[in-house]
Amino acid sequence: MSNESEADEAEQDAADEAESEAAEETTGLQNGDFIELDYTARTVEGDDLVDTTDPEVAEEEGVGEDQEFSPRTIVLGEGHVFGAVEEDIVGSEVGDTGTVTVDAEEAFGEFDDDEVRTISADRIPEDDRYPGAHVDIDGEHGHINTIIGGRARVDFNHPLAGEDIEYEWEVLDEVTDREARAGALLDVFLDMDLEVWFETDTVEEEQLVESDEDDDEDEDEDEESEPEYETVEVEKETLYIEATPQLTMNQQWMMGKQQIAQQLTNLLDIDRIIVQEELGGGMGMMGGMGGMMGGMGGGGAELEEALEDEDIDAEEIVEELEGAEE
DSSP states (O other): OOHHHHHHHHHHHHHHHHHHHHHHHTOSOOTTOEEEEEEEEEETTTOOEEEESOHHHHHHHTOOTTSOOOOEEEETTTTSSOHHHHHHHTTOOTTOEEEEEEOTTTTTOOOOGGGEEEEEGGGSOGGGOSTTOEEEETTEEEEEEEEETTEEEEEOSOTTTTOOEEEEEEEEEEOOOHHHHHHHHHHHHHSOOOOEEEEEEEEEEEEEOOOOHHHHHHSOTTOOOOOOEEEEEEEEEEEEEEOOHHHHTOHHHHHHHHHHHHHHHHHHTOSEEEEEEEETTEEEEEOOTTSOOOOOOSHHHHHHHHHHHTTOOHHHHHHHHHHHHO
């Protein structure tokens, strides 16, 4: 065998080995997969409960009496849980369990002594002027360590700053149903259970007509021709979301609907999103991927209830609108 043949064979063996290693690395769950995850997180130092999806754990700890605890559907690689947890899950299979420690820096940040500041007590509402009270000062949330006379010592660090967090997790299932995926993402983004469905719609749209190269050569190089468009029918994979008063008044939705729409479009591999509301006996459509709008319907009583659920003062909204008109 010639040296050249030996070199070729060695190169092929190396390529096969690399391909085999790559195949091994991509087994199991990967980034982009939708999974149903059960987990409990506690501080490493004090074993204090940080978060859980287990109702029995929540009951034992006496937390969240008005909160529903159940497994979460997340998308691996999208930051729905801490990166260290995602990395620990990638490559695993449905039914696998694990335990991973998230360093304080990645979790809620290291404790910063500079974030403990002395401020005037006059900047704190009178009812909150006591040690342990949680306060909001100039958009920053903190808690009062001490308050003496006219000065208050306020800690603006996160309550769990400096704490390493231990996560115990179990992958319960891989979520493949499209509507379940869409509903789960909306729950992650908005903490709401909304009715969703998919349809393939045929719509008309304008498309640019490509000019003939031969015709281009005959035209004066310095003269620019007007672009030509034609109307064609195309199929659009559409996610429909039921509009409710609660969705319309949801603050996350009002402030970030475009970003939410973009994430849904990318993660679900769809063309557009339509938020749809029912008006009387018919159906009304509000918005699409380019300009999503929540429909406001259901009557005054339902709207008032939605405002109360979202802790929004209707009178304040009216006053702001009247002020804008002036």
